[in-house]
Amino acid sequence: MPSSLSHPPTLLLLLLLLLFGITTTTTTTTHAFDIKYSTIDQIQQAFQNNHLTSRQLVQYYLDRIQALNPLLRAVIEINPDALDQADNADSERQTAQQRQLGGLHGIPILLKDSIGTKDRLNTTAGSLALLGSVVPRDAGVVEKLRQSGAVILGKASLTEWANFRSRGAPNGWCARSGQGRNPYVLTADTCSSSSGSAIAAAADLATVTLGTETDGSIICPSAMNSVVGIKPTVGLTSRSGVILISSRQDTIGPICRTVSDAVHVLDAIVGYDPRDAEATRDASGYVPVGGYRQFLRVSGLEGKRLGILRKGFFDAYPEGSIQALTFKQHFITLREKGAILVDDLEIANASTIVDFMNNGEFLVLPAEFKQSLNEYLSELIYSPVRSLTDIIDFNNKHKREERMEEIGQSILLLAESTKGIGPVEERAIDRMNQLSMQGLEKLMKENKLDGIVTPGAKIVSVLGIGGYPGISVPAGYASDGVPFGICFAGLKGSEPTLIELAYAFEQATNVRVPPSFKPSFMSVLADSL
Secondary structure (H helix, E strand, C coil): CCECCCCCCCHHHHHHHHHHCCEECCCCCCCCEECCCCCHHHHHHHHHCCCCCHHHHHHHHHHHHHHHHHHHCCEEEECCCHHHHHHHHHHHHHHCCCCCCCCCCCCEEEEECCECCCCCCCCCCCCHHHCCCECCCCCHHHHHHHHCCCEEEEEECCCHHHHCCCCCCCCCEECCCEECCCCCCCCCCCCCCCHHHHHHHHCCCCCEEEEEECCCCCHHHHHHCCCEEEECCCCCECCCCECCCCCCCCEEEEEECCHHHHHHHHHHHECCCHHHHHHHHHHHCCCCCCCCHHHCCCCCCCCCEEEEECCCCHHHCCCCCHHHHHHHHHHHHHHHCCCEEEEEECCCCHHHHCCCCCCCHHHHHHHHHHHHHHHHHHCCCECCCCCHHHHHHHHHHCCCCCCHHHHCCHHHHHHHCCCCCCHHHHHHHHHHHHHHHHHHHHHHHHCCCCEEEEECCCCHHHHHHHCCCEEEEEEEECCCCCEEEEEEECCCCCHHHHHHHHHHHHHHHCCCCCCCCCHHHHHHHHHHC
């Protein structure tokens, strides 16, 4: 069984974690390494210098999860084998000699609970209905993470069923873990379904995390929790072994504290997977020789033509607001770093594209969800439920635990009523393709743009229906302390350019600050224990 997260931490542990962080030393050195908010590059250097072990690193996160998760609810369960995996990584490092170790060797990662792992962890999409189910194999991205040497630390919480259960479902809530909370402002929105991954990354509950996106579920929680999220081109990362909404739109991507860390993870998970053959074969041609880290360039903004979307995007913030003033300063910084800003651009039919009820998604996604979910359930070695019908019945039988009276399951019922991809759905897909070609693709080609810049998550439907990539980077903090982000987006396969843009912007601005666990936070945490 997975390790329990229900045991409250001691007050001493809590104070050490929240007030002072953790500094660790190995038994063979007097040099100290401060783990708190450390990056992959810093950790790998500490490993190499014998200032840190993977066991110490994993133990730090386990202690921090135990201390903070009772309030943040970012982690559903931890891997009972995480410390053993860390020990194996330490042993491999000692005996590696000239053997090349993977880029994530010994690095702990939390996975969104819709990403399957063939181990003692559950994969449930946050629902009690799938508790105890057994997957046939690791998801494609998990297999690549293990090959890269990553330690699977556990499963991050999410909005139940990837926010596809009902229109009234609270962001960040699922039956298995309860309500996730924004570590910057506890009452603020966590946003969309990969919320647990973003909360965990922001609060330093793992070195890196992994999320999924159909329409905003990486970009939005990253923006709202002041972390970096990469939504890859659809097919760049495998979706095999993942509970999907749409095989046409879904993509798997990293959520981390820095662009560099996110790129490390992206490098590890991209590429062809025979179990997601069509999508990954088509997209594998986008993967550059030598990987993506070569595009982490401080000079990455020089000479880049960036389209600024005003109408319906940046002009949504009142003149004089912190957001408006902050973005104005960011535009100045972009120019100072060599970017050419093409301002006041509009995407054709943008108001239709961003409207879930009218852009075609409402007609297609329920049918795709039923199809992909039933296929996923049919492949499980064991499962308490074998179809969407079974899940609906389960919720009706467990009304209190699944908060049925409050949340309901209207989208699940809608999906159950669908009959596959028929003429209506095919016309809607064609419409989304046309909106994409006449929208973002036409805009970028006519203006010879390298990328577009938008605030927060306002661009996500444009990216979703077109299968386009985007990178969200911390941009600032509102007057109430709630984070907001800036998004660099482009056409399929433009990740190298977007990484250049995002990294150069991040290095020029250094916006992100860790959440401040003030006495009021500790008071709320104490009340939750």
